[in-house]
Amino acid sequence: MSEKESLRSLDYSIVQQCMHCGMCLPTCPTYDATLLERNSPRGRISLMRAVADGNLEITKAFGEEMYFCLGCLACETACPAGVDYAHLFEVARAEVESAHVLDNPQRSLIRSLVLKALFTRPRLLRIVGRLLWFYQASGAQWLFRALHLNKLLPNRFQGLEAQTPAACVRFSHQLIKPVERPKITKYRVGVLTGCVQDVLFSSINRDTVETLIANNCEVHTPPVQPCCGSLHAHNGDIATAGQLARRLIDLFDVEKLDAILTNAAGCGSHLKTYGRLLADDPLYAERAALWSAKLKDIHEWLAEIGVRPPASTEVESQEVVTYHEACHLCHGQKITHQPREILRAIPGLKLVELPESTWCCGSAGIYNITQPEMAAQLQKRKLEKITSTGAKTVATANPGCHLQLQNGAQQAGHCFEIVHPITLLARAYRRESGKL
Amino acid sequence: MNPKVLSLFSSQFPSILCLTRKEDIIPYSFDGTAALQNTPVAVVFPRSTQEVAGVVKFASEHLIPIVTRGSGTGLSGGSVPTPGCFVLCLSKINRILEVDDQNLCLLAEAGVITAAIAKAADDVGLFYPPDPGSMKISTIGGNVAENSGGLRGLKYGVTRDYVMGLEVVLASGEILFTGNKCVKDVAGYTLRDLFIGSEGTLGIITRVLIKLIPKPTARKTMLAIYDQVENAAETVSAIIAAKIIPCTLEFLDSVTINCVEDYAKVGLPREAAAILLIETDGNTSAVQEEASLMAKLATKHGAVSVQIAETAEQAANLATARRAAFSSLARVAPTTILEDATVPRSELVKMIRFIQQTSAKYHLKIGTFGHMGDGNLHPTFLTNERNHEEMKRVEVAMKEIFDYAVLLGGTITGEHGVGLAKKDFLNQALGELNISVMRKMKTAFDPLGILNPGKIFDLNP
Numbered sequence: 040m041s042e043k044e045s046l047r048s049l050d051y052s053i054v055q056q057c058m059h060c061g062m063c064l065p066t067c068p069t070y071d072a073t074l075l076e077r078n079s080p081r082g083r084i085s086l087m088r089a090v091a092d093g094n095l096e097i098t099k100a101f102g103e104e105m106y107f108c109l110g111c112l113a114c115e116t117a118c119p120a121g122v123d124y125a126h127l128f129e130v131a132r133a134e135v136e137s138a139h140v141l142d143n144p145q146r147s148l149i150r151s152l153v154l155k156a157l158f159t160r161p162r163l164l165r166i167v168g169r170l171l172w173f174y175q176a177s178g179a180q181w182l183f184r185a186l187h188l189n190k191l192l193p194n195r196f197q198g199l200e201a202q203t204p205a206a207c208v209r210f211s212h213q214l215i216k217p218v219e220r221p222k223i224t225k226y227r228v229g230v231l232t233g234c235v236q237d238v239l240f241s242s243i244n245r246d247t248v249e250t251l252i253a254n255n256c257e258v259h260t261p262p263v264q265p266c267c268g269s270l271h272a273h274n275g276d277i278a279t280a281g282q283l284a285r286r287l288i289d290l291f292d293v294e295k296l297d298a299i300l301t302n303a304a305g306c307g308s309h310l311k312t313y314g315r316l317l318a319d320d321p322l323y324a325e326r327a328a329l330w331s332a333k334l335k336d337i338h339e340w341l342a343e344i345g346v347r348p349p350a351s352t353e354v355e356s357q358e359v360v361t362y363h364e365a366c367h368l369c370h371g372q373k374i375t376h377q378p379r380e381i382l383r384a385i386p387g388l389k390l391v392e393l394p395e396s397t398w399c400c401g402s403a404g405i406y407n408i409t410q411p412e413m414a415a416q417l418q419k420r421k422l423e424k425i426t427s428t429g430a431k432t433v434a435t436a437n438p439g440c441h442l443q444l445q446n447g448a449q450q451a452g453h454c455f456e457i458v459h460p461i462t463l464l465a466r467a468y469r470r471e472s473g474k475l
Numbered sequence: 476m477n478p479k480v481l482s483l484f485s486s487q488f489p490s491i492l493c494l495t496r497k498e499d500i501i502p503y504s505f506d507g508t509a510a511l512q513n514t515p516v517a518v519v520f521p522r523s524t525q526e527v528a529g530v531v532k533f534a535s536e537h538l539i540p541i542v543t544r545g546s547g548t549g550l551s552g553g554s555v556p557t558p559g560c561f562v563l564c565l566s567k568i569n570r571i572l573e574v575d576d577q578n579l580c581l582l583a584e585a586g587v588i589t590a591a592i593a594k595a596a597d598d599v600g601l602f603y604p605p606d607p608g609s610m611k612i613s614t615i616g617g618n619v620a621e622n623s624g625g626l627r628g629l630k631y632g633v634t635r636d637y638v639m640g641l642e643v644v645l646a647s648g649e650i651l652f653t654g655n656k657c658v659k660d661v662a663g664y665t666l667r668d669l670f671i672g673s674e675g676t677l678g679i680i681t682r683v684l685i686k687l688i689p690k691p692t693a694r695k696t697m698l699a700i701y702d703q704v705e706n707a708a709e710t711v712s713a714i715i716a717a718k719i720i721p722c723t724l725e726f727l728d729s730v731t732i733n734c735v736e737d738y739a740k741v742g743l744p745r746e747a748a749a750i751l752l753i754e755t756d757g758n759t760s761a762v763q764e765e766a767s768l769m770a771k772l773a774t775k776h777g778a779v780s781v782q783i784a785e786t787a788e789q790a791a792n793l794a795t796a797r798r799a800a801f802s803s804l805a806r807v808a809p810t811t812i813l814e815d816a817t818v819p820r821s822e823l824v825k826m827i828r829f830i831q832q833t834s835a836k837y838h839l840k841i842g843t844f845g846h847m848g849d850g851n852l853h854p855t856f857l858t859n860e861r862n863h864e865e866m867k868r869v870e871v872a873m874k875e876i877f878d879y880a881v882l883l884g885g886t887i888t889g890e891h892g893v894g895l896a897k898k899d900f901l902n903q904a905l906g907e908l909n910i911s912v913m914r915k916m917k918t919a920f921d922p923l924g925i926l927n928p929g930k931i932f933d934l935n936p
Contacts, residue, residue, distance in 0.1 A: 082502030
């Protein structure tokens with residue numbers, strides 16, 4: 040959405056494009072769970088349309104419904120009419136926020152801490168990441184758990200401590216130089232290190248840079264990058280999303296780079312919409328449009344330039360891998376075959392298809408915190424499907440899914456390795472050069 | 476409605492979910508039909524036939540209209556709420572109760588999704604042929620109530636041909652079972668046939684006993700491209716004359732072909748006037764023989780190219796254009812109106828030409844695709860319901876198309892039903908006597924007029 044849109048000012052044809060055929064219903068995880076129209080994309084669009092027509096106020100129930108939606112966009116894949124649900128859903132959530140129908144002190148505090156304070160300040164986020172690491176490495180976490188101190192937390196947060204992700208020892212800027220060059224440079228690309236990815240999965244960023252170098256790309260990685268704003272745009276804070284987009288664009292030489300790359304599905308899906316987000320800003324509109332054109336998911340880019348298959352070595356992995364498709368990769372960006380091609384290019388790796396691979400795992404940004412019950416149901420369903428494949432390695436390309444699967448597996452006592460497809464590719468390149 | 480009635484309902488039926496809040500019921504104010512909307516008083520979700528019967532009794536006591544609904548995918552407004560009604564939603568009564576491979580049948584509750592029935596049959600090596608376009612989400616109860624068709628009509632027939640028995644809640648609240656597992660049964664009137672296609676106006680279908688058939692072992696798919704519609708139609712006639720009944724004979728016109736190319740880019744020649752997707756199924760040797768004969772016939776009757784799929788993957792590729800047809804059309808304009816005028820097979824070319832002329836005459840974009848084998852066309856109007864001037868032209872053009880279909884010995888609806896959308900055209904299509912007999916039937920089954928009132932025809936002319 041652009042920064043000034045509301046349901047009533049929106050180009051009506053976007054709402055009207057829904058012909059209410061119902062083809063989205065069987066693909067919607069919330070409809071599947073309740074069989075109530077309101078919890079389906081078609082139902083939600085009808086509520087948005089009622090608001091646009093002036094037949095419904097923005098009410099608390101409307102707000103709750105917009106936040107019950109996972110935003111997984113499976114409906115977009117199923118839609119015969121090409122409804123831009125992501126756009127509608129962002130506008131609707133933004134309107135829920137400006138109408139303040141869901142406000143309560145606790146929610147406002149969490150929103151301002153998370154959206155306004157933490158995820159706009161990359162250095163602060165790194166300090167928090169460092170504290171988290173210290174908490175885990177020093178034994179404080181062990182002590183906290185041993186003493187059952189989580190009992191002191193409010194009920195709905197008691198389960199959260201157990202889900203605290205492990206922070207990295209080193210963050211992206213400590214692993215990646217601002218410019219890294221291959222022997223022969225064919226392309227020049229920028230790499231986005233993300234916010235969660237930077238603090239929790241910085242090694243995936245390193246792996247991304249290494250696979251790019253192995254494919255003759257000169258890699259530009261600004262050391263301090265803000266969050267891309269997807270969290271904000273998906274949670275109704277369009278103004279902050281706009282500010283973050285401008286800051287991120289300023290960090291890259293958009294005109295000169297061949298592509299700007301992300302390895303996080305949820306970010307990519309949003310980063311590609313900067314053109315629309317900043318369309319009304321005369322200073323940024325043009326660069327933002329160029330940015331959108333050059334923004335690629337890492338798998339998409341590698342497939343486009345023809346990924347170099349790693350050479351076979353004597354120490355091949357012999358891994359059986361299954362692939363869970365992040366919603367914002369398969370539905371949000373329609374990237375489905377590229378990650379599989381990359382996985383199949385790895386010598387010794389056997390890819391087994393995951394049943395319901397495109398069904399949401401329940402992570403959905405911060406959904407697992409805001410709607411823990413639904414998120415847990417989906418997590419359980421996903422883990423059952425993974426177990427049915429017999430694979431011990433699960434590849435997935437989004438930090439949210441990564442954490443959701445990791446936590447789920449841990450709680451259920453499974454010993455799956457959750458790994459980014461690019462990490463598996465990077466490992467194969469390392470085996471090839473004898474570094475592993 | 477008197478709010479006391481609603482609280483009375485809730486106290487009488489505490490176990491039945493009853494939605495009345497605006498945010499809950501607006502999503503039930505429409506079905507899959509364009510430009511028809513009306514908000515109900517309440518939406519109720521019974522969980523069993525007995526609960527359905529309870530709701531119907533309550534409704535007859537308080538004279539509340541009942542609009543039965545499955546997944547709300549209908550294309551003629553059959554499940555669009557009438558003023559002051561309760562929507563009776565059967566989506567939560569959705570168990571498959573029995574798969575009987577001795578008698579080749581299956582018993583399902585009305586809310587079972589059609590695709591789940593096809594899968595349950597497939598799992599035991601059997602086949603449920605009707606495949607309406609919405610089968611991934613449509614319910615079997617809705618399919619029976621609308622007598623839905625699909626792509627396999629020519630060879631396998633429609634939903635009616637696969638109904639052996641029905642459990643129906645009558646307007647009185649009594650529970651009727653009509654039909655059984657016997658192949659032959661002539662004891663009395665075949666009441667089940669009355670309920671098939673009755674669009675929820677005669678009773679509420681709660682269970683369906685479905686006929687299954689053995690699954691064909693082989694299938695062969697081909698795609699023929701034509702530079703003249705007449706050649707495609709002649710090919711179809713020649714295939715039938717050669718005593719071959721293909722399971723699929725799907726047609727796309729030039730507007731549809733170009734929309735498919737704009738959206739899905741499957742590599743069809745943009746100057747083509749028509750393409751035919753032809754599929755034959757049965758045992759392996761017969762399928763092979765029929766396929767090569769049909770390919771010869773297509774070439775003989777002027778096909779510019781004929782491709783036969785050698786593998787399942789190739790077959791899926793050839794079917795891409797047909798599969799993408801509706802999506803490609805639906806993206807062109809904000810409002811998509813999918814019609815289903817149907818004519819005897821021999822009159823297809825005239826009908827297609829007439830649609831093209833009408834489209835030019837009223838400056839409307841109409842893409843036509845459909846089931847060439849059974850004469851069922853889908854002229855699809857690509858328009859904008861907010862453009863009132865254009866919508867007026869759509870209405871006039873539609874009426875002319877229906878009139879012409881009837882003139883050719885055809886019908887105003889082949890598989891979508893009458894509901895609200897075709898109500899105004901029914902009289903002319905069927906004549907007064909037909910409708911007056913229907914009115915008598917309606918009154919006999921539903922004397923209080925509470926079951927989906929105002930659909931198909933009005934009780935008082």
